[in-house]
Amino acid sequence: MMRAFAALAAWGLLVSASPPIPVDDALITGDTLPARLGEFHLLAGPYGQKPNAGVTPYRLNTPLFSDYAEKFRYFYVPPGKKIGWRDDGVLDFPVGSVLVKSFGYPIDMRAPTKGLRILETRLLIHRTSGWIALPYVWNADGSEATLRRAGMRINVSWIHLDGKPRAISYAIPNVNQCKGCHDDGAGGISLIGPKAHNLNRDGQLEAALRAGRIDHLPADIPRLPVWDDPASASVALRARAYLEVNCAHCHNPKGPANTSGLWLNWEQGPGPNLGIYKRPTAAGRGSGNDEFAIDPGHPERSIMLYRMQSLDPGIAMPELGRASVHQEGVALLSQWIAAMPVQPANQP
Amino acid sequence: MKPIPFFVAASLLALASPALADTIRVEPGADAQSRLQSALIDAKPGDIVEIGAGRFDLTDGLSLDVDRVTVRGAGPSATILSFKGQKGAGEGLLVTADDVVLRGFAVEDSRGDGIKSKGANRIVYHDLRVEWTGGPKASNGAYGVYPVESSDILIDKVTVKGASDAGIYVGQSKNIIVRNSLAMFNVAGIEIENCYGADVYQNVATHNAGGILVFDLPNLPQKGGHSVRIFSNRSERNDTPNFAPKGNIVAGVPNGTGVIIMANRDVHVFNNILGENGSTNIFIVGYRNSFTDTGYNPLPANVVIGGNMHGRAGYAPGPQFEGGAEMLAAMGSVPPIVWDGTGSNIRVTDKVPTLSLGLTDPKARATSANPAVVDLSQGAEPAMLAPIVLPQSMEAAIR
Structure with a gap:
């Protein structure tokens, strides 16, 4: 590019x-x-x-x-x-x-x-x-x-x-x-x-x-990881960057998908609202018969990845502008979820 | 200023209004997607988008984001928006504006939800049909009509068939009326979830897995659902096996349940006709899954059941009803009213047996249950809940 x-x-x-x-x-x-x-x-x-x-x-x-x-x-x-x-x-x-x-x-x-x-x-x-x-x-x-x-x-x-x-x-x-x-x-x-x-x-x-097009810059400017550049950050941070950009415009506490309770913005702390051991709210068949948006250690049964890999409009996420599966994005998030520690107390 | 005589003012209004509101007509035919979506974009506040009789074959979801627009068809059997060939969007029609009236059309075979409205205050759904025409299937969309995060909702004369979650679903909203509607062959007929203030009356819920549900779930922006009246409905012959995809809360609805109240407070269920529900007619329970949301109350409270007519129930408890088969074997049938034993202030004056499972924690398995028929009719008569009143403009819109 x-x-x-x-x-x-x-x-x-x-x-x-x-x-x-x-x-x-x-x-x-x-x-x-x-x-x-x-x-x-x-x-x-x-x-x-x-x-x-x-x-x-x-x-x-x-x-x-x-x-x-x-x-x-x-x-x-x-x-x-x-x-x-x-x-x-x-x-x-x-x-x-x-x-x-x-x-x-x-x-x-x-x-x-x-x-x-x-x-x-x-x-x-x-x-x-x-x-x-x-x-x-x-x-x-x-x-x-x-x-x-x-x-x-x-x-x-x-x-x-x-x-x-x-x-x-x-x-x-x-x-x-x-x-x-x-x-x-x-x-x-x-x-x-x-x-x-x-x-x-x-x-x-x-x-x-x-060029005089911005009023000022602070000394220390934050930097979002480059999702596909392993040199830029850890898998976890690159996965969070990917969610921030691809999901969080809807999935944030004030966005169009706020009522799902799944909030994937960069600032979101770990827990159910980030999807970890979070049950679906209004997913319908988007759940793919799985229990949690993110099932730590188990990308293969995480609803998030099921929906990212579907092209069916009733299942696919994001809902708009995606007629193909982003294989590289799926791979990154799979790697992230696979490495998450399992919490037995939250198992179904 | 001199007061204007009433009849002069009225005629001035009559002259003024046609100039303010335009009617944009859309007929079926080629390029229906683009023409219909253009009309919904070009409409100005106050306009009517009139959709002609016939079938519209749509390729993408439609959306409306203009306040005070009426979308009107020639009737729910005449104007058919078919989403069989839908390639994108999570619902058939999405409304994100206030004071919208939807009436007189059908949405068929959307890949996701049928009609969703979000942040759409004072919305009216009237004389509509949402249907998955292949019958109840797990591959159908989740919700038929789906208003969420809104205040003042009127659902009147709406038919929903085949939703793989709830036919008529109202979520995280306030001040709601669902009436004169028909829900059949859905997993849940009508569901009020995480809502404050709803009247559900004169509806028919039949051939669903569960008829009418009042639920509250954790980890959502609005929770602590309360003040819901379910009255003068028929919830009968809910005999469609639950076909919801696993993971969704309604996948746990026992086949053949008339009314379920879960983790809400101030819910009054009265003067309904309930019967031919294989699991039970009324089921009162706490939230059974584990959760970490410290602001969430998983228990039912202040539930009032009275004046309902009960037909046959509990003769074929669904596999989702833990302990149901054992109760059937021991008692011949499951009583028409079942309470898990959790929560507080549950009052039942219906003249049928109520079974308490005697649980102290809704998460406990049925094997730890201590089932007994209980009398919950004692104590003071609780105060009535105030009826839901909607802005006059909403009732006027459908007269």
Whole structure:
């Protein structure tokens, strides 16, 4: 993914000949829902792979799994404004900010720079009335993306990392589904990814400070482990990072899945609410005939892993954006649960 | 200001309201998913989304996140939202806005729950059908209608068939009415779980494993369920073997149970017709699993049972009913009312035998039981629970 990104950035530098039209701040903070992505002038070039001036690419330590899609993230902060630093939760992006995420698939994941097809670009726009989520779908030649608030499905195929062909029905979420994850717990939309600990890599926070896009940085910035980099942290901490990013936007004490009592956010202490010896609440057949969300020592009978390995919409977790099993994520969580100490007193 | 005469004010209102509320019509046909979901997104507060008669073949869950919208079909046998081909989402229809009215349509064969509403205050479910058309199967979705974490809920004239957990399930909510509804061929017909204040009346629960359940579970944001009245219902012939996936609390519901009260306080069960329930008509129990939630009370308290009519019960106790077979052998049948012996202030004035298992801890196995027929009719008449009153707008919405 990194190589693909570097190649795109280099390509972007080559074609920046004519002075670009600046980002349309009035459109961002206005009250319309622009039908075409191009109207914002956030991205240029085929499939919008060239960010405009002020539109900054960023990466996360542990990203959300999205059916193996390649993802390109950018943030935009309007001139004269700064991101407010926050130790906990997401950084405070001022009104007029936009978070941009493009999703696509290469022909062959073993050569991710070749034949990349971008399917969609999602915007989260901070207006005075709050954040709004707008999904744009690219046309076949990558010349324009149009607003598709009701979402849609696209058949996608690629050669997977194992050299075998894969095909899925890729779901572009509708705006309600956007909010289904980006839920602020008070009727509005919130950010998920750009928390300080997840952004803290590759010097990108320091670069934002130098560019005057963030108000300050503390001396000691927390860092979320990189889920698939054993050098970054222990299995347990990487598993917790994986849960934080892939599950906790719903499974937290205030999120859309709070009523399950299963809370997988980074701050959650050990115990039943983290899933350990926790019985299902409203799982239905999602329980897979097992007793506990996490059954220590027994990944094979933990409901969490059963649901991560299912593609049935009545069972699968996460509920949205997963038409394939994330084998590598399943392996990490299995390793974590297998190593947990068994507490006989809690056995059924 | 001079007062406006009533008839002038009324006609001004009549003129004003059509301009405020739009009706968005959606008919069956190609691209139903996109057209119906677009209508639910484009609706403005006060609008009506009118779904025409016919079958809508949907590929994904639908969702509504706009306050004060009415979703109205041509009737639960005419407007059918079929989720047989559903590829994504945990439910058929999800509502996350306040003051929503759902009426006059059916949801069939959703892969997960049928209709879920969360944080949706003052929601009205009226004249609906949720059904898994292949009959009771473990592969059916969990809940038929599933309001959760909401205040003021009205479920009226709703039919649910085939849910692999509860047909009509209300969880972690406040101020609830479930009435005039029919639940059949579900594991649990109607379930009120971790709720504060519910009236359940004039419903029919039949051919489920368990008819009507009032439960409380630990480790959830809202617990300590209380103040529930179950009255004037028929919970009869609950004869479908329990088909819930293991792990879920309802998997422990004995086949053929009319009413179960678990770990709630202030529950009044009166004037119901109960019978032809193979395990027992009324079962009062504590929470049997181990738990670490220090704020959780696993015991029933202030349970009042009176004025119910009892038909035959206890002739075929389900395998989930620990000790049931032994009681059947010893007594010829299990009495129509069974109490595990835990909790406090259990009062029964029905004119049928009540069996206490004599347990002091709900977790104890039936082998340590000390069963005896008991008289729980003594003591002072407890105070009545106040009826549930919903905002007038909710009752008006279905008149």
